[in-house]
Amino acid sequence: MIREPPPFFHRGPSPLARLTFFTLAAIAVMIADHRFHALETVRLSLSVLAHPVQEIAALPSAAIVRFTDYFTSQDRLLRENRALQAKVLEQAATAQEAKLLRAEQEHLIAMGPGKSRYADNGVIAEVLYTARNPFTRKIVVNQGLTQGIKAGMPVIDGTGVVGQVTAVGTFTSEVTLVTEKGQSVPVMLVRNGLRAVAVGSGKDGAIDVPFMPASADVQDGDLFVTSGIDGTYPPGLVVAKVASVEKNAAYMFARIVARPAAAVDSYRYVMLLPLAPAPPRPETRDEEARKPARAPGPKVRREGGAGAPR
Amino acid sequence: MRPADLTPVARDVMKLPASVGLMFVSLAAAYVVAVLPWSGAWLLARPDFVLLVLIFWTLNEPRSVGQGIAFAVGLLMDVSDSMLLGQHAFAYVVAVYGAQVLRVRIMSFHLPEQTLHVLGLTVTASCVMLMLNLLLGADFPGFAYFISPVLTAFAWAPVNWVLYSGAVRRRRREAAS
Numbered sequence: 173m174i175r176e177p178p179p180f181f182h183r184g185p186s187p188l189a190r191l192t193f194f195t196l197a198a199i200a201v202m203i204a205d206h207r208f209h210a211l212e213t214v215r216l217s218l219s220v221l222a223h224p225v226q227e228i229a230a231l232p233s234a235a236i237v238r239f240t241d242y243f244t245s246q247d248r249l250l251r252e253n254r255a256l257q258a259k260v261l262e263q264a265a266t267a268q269e270a271k272l273l274r275a276e277q278e279h280l281i282a283m284g285p286g287k288s289r290y291a292d293n294g295v296i297a298e299v300l301y302t303a304r305n306p307f308t309r310k311i312v313v314n315q316g317l318t319q320g321i322k323a324g325m326p327v328i329d330g331t332g333v334v335g336q337v338t339a340v341g342t343f344t345s346e347v348t349l350v351t352e353k354g355q356s357v358p359v360m361l362v363r364n365g366l367r368a369v370a371v372g373s374g375k376d377g378a379i380d381v382p383f384m385p386a387s388a389d390v391q392d393g394d395l396f397v398t399s400g401i402d403g404t405y406p407p408g409l410v411v412a413k414v415a416s417v418e419k420n421a422a423y424m425f426a427r428i429v430a431r432p433a434a435a436v437d438s439y440r441y442v443m444l445l446p447l448a449p450a451p452p453r454p455e456t457r458d459e460e461a462r463k464p465a466r467a468p469g470p471k472v473r474r475e476g477g478a479g480a481p482r
Numbered sequence: 483m484r485p486a487d488l489t490p491v492a493r494d495v496m497k498l499p500a501s502v503g504l505m506f507v508s509l510a511a512a513y514v515v516a517v518l519p520w521s522g523a524w525l526l527a528r529p530d531f532v533l534l535v536l537i538f539w540t541l542n543e544p545r546s547v548g549q550g551i552a553f554a555v556g557l558l559m560d561v562s563d564s565m566l567l568g569q570h571a572f573a574y575v576v577a578v579y580g581a582q583v584l585r586v587r588i589m590s591f592h593l594p595e596q597t598l599h600v601l602g603l604t605v606t607a608s609c610v611m612l613m614l615n616l617l618l619g620a621d622f623p624g625f626a627y628f629i630s631p632v633l634t635a636f637a638w639a640p641v642n643w644v645l646y647s648g649a650v651r652r653r654r655r656e657a658a659s
Contacts, residue, residue: 187548187549187579187582187583188579190548190549190550190579191549191575191576191579194549194550194552194553194571194572194575195572195575195576197553197571198553198556198568198569198571198572198575199568199572200568201557201567201568201571202566202567202568202569202572202614204567205566205567205568206566206618211567214557214567215561215567218557218558218561219561219562221558222517222558222561222562225510225513225514225517226517226562228514229514229515229517229518229519230518230519232518233518233519300519301519301520301521302519302520302521302522302525303563303564304516304517304520304521304525304528304562304563304564305525305563305564305565306525306526306623306627307565307615307620307621307623308564308565308620310564312564339564346564353619353620353621354619374620374621375621
């Protein structure tokens with residue numbers, strides 16, 4: 173008669189069997205997350221669980237920041253205040269001009285179909301921390317689903333485009349920076365309206381502009397602004413400044429490296445802009461044939477061209 | 483006879499299990515350390531206390547902590563580090579498997595040799611995560627990436643001391659009552 177061993181000796185499956193099982197489970201989870209984005213609810217609920225702990229963990233550093241803020245010398249505040257006032261004066265003229273131009277533009281748009289695609293109002297968010305992940309460039313901000321944040325919203329700071337919201341939690345959301353590898357923004361050269369795509373290089377403080385022909389008119393110091401043809405980023409936001417242009421006859425394309433305009437790694441407040449309504453899609457084949465005439469491309473080029481001689 | 487004179491297996495049979503509360507509290511504390519706002523160079527140097535605590539309990543309480551808990555904790559780490567779900571889980575499961583296989587061997591050594599074994603486990607876990615990220619198209623973050631597993635291994639001695647004294651103190655108290 174075979175006797176069962178006493179429960180004391182029960183050990184369950186062998187470690188190797190367990191390893192195989194959990195390895196397969198991990199791979200299944202990774203595939204589900206990477207290929208099908210099927211685990212957003214799991215991620216969301218786990219992040220809700222983790223949120224209070226993260227808040228507690230963030231307390232000490234937040235307290236230090238508050239403490240030092242409180243004891244900031246009056247002198248520094250005064251200096252900052254003076255600098256800001258000077259900046260306000262400086263920008264007042266530009267702002268008034270912009271107001272005028274905008275009123276004109278709104279008038280023009282009101283005459284034609286479609287709506288203004290310019291950024292109007294956004295949600296201001298505080299940067300909580302840099303994502304703790306050495307492989308990617310992301311930041312976490314303190315606005316989430318409860319504030320109506322949606323994945324895909326563009327994020328800017330005072331000087332330019334910071335990135336795009338890529339994951340939304342209940343109270344926080346993740347912003348992928350423009351320097352993240354493969355993060356692309358459709359841009360336009362301010363000087364001559366040349367259109368391109370700015371792609372993050374995966375290195376801090378560098379953005380590549382690939383596939384620009386070697387003959388393209390790009391110089392050091394040129395500004396790239398969003399072109400707005402993707403329908404995600406409103407047009408006219410500063411993205412990057414060209415840092416180096418390398419033209420080699422051996423290659424078809426120029427090697428352009430640009431520096432992000434926004435202080436991509438050091439800010440405390442950013443603005444999340446609302447998503448522009450998707451442009452209407454052509455429905456029938458006939459309409460598709462007529463598409464080039466309706467595409468937003470030429471319009472954008474004209475905007476850039478009009479801006480250049482000024 | 484002191485527990486230290488026994489073979490590791492006999493020591494294991496002799497002792498009372500550590501409290502579930504201590505295991506939970508130690509894991510929670512390690513998690514809080516992990517979610518401090520690390521960034522930049524500090525991020526590359528961040529010791530992975532969660533993995534260390536998992537290894538400690540795998541070695542000392544193999545009946546309660548194993549690959550299942552490592553998997554669950556790994557998923558939580560993936561969410562809070564905004565990584566692809568399953569990376570930490572995979573790496574932790576592999577490291578804990580190593581700890582399970584080498585358990586009797588590791589337990590028979592003193593702290594310096596134990597630290598070397600733990601170094602092997604932490605570097606393995608980091609390599610697993612590095613491989614997965616490279617497969618997904620990330621750039622190699624530089625050899626500074628391996629500072630974290632080395633620092634993690636160096637933290638083995640203090641973590642071991644804190645948790646072991648916690649566990650032993652409780653056993654003594656229970657034995658006295």
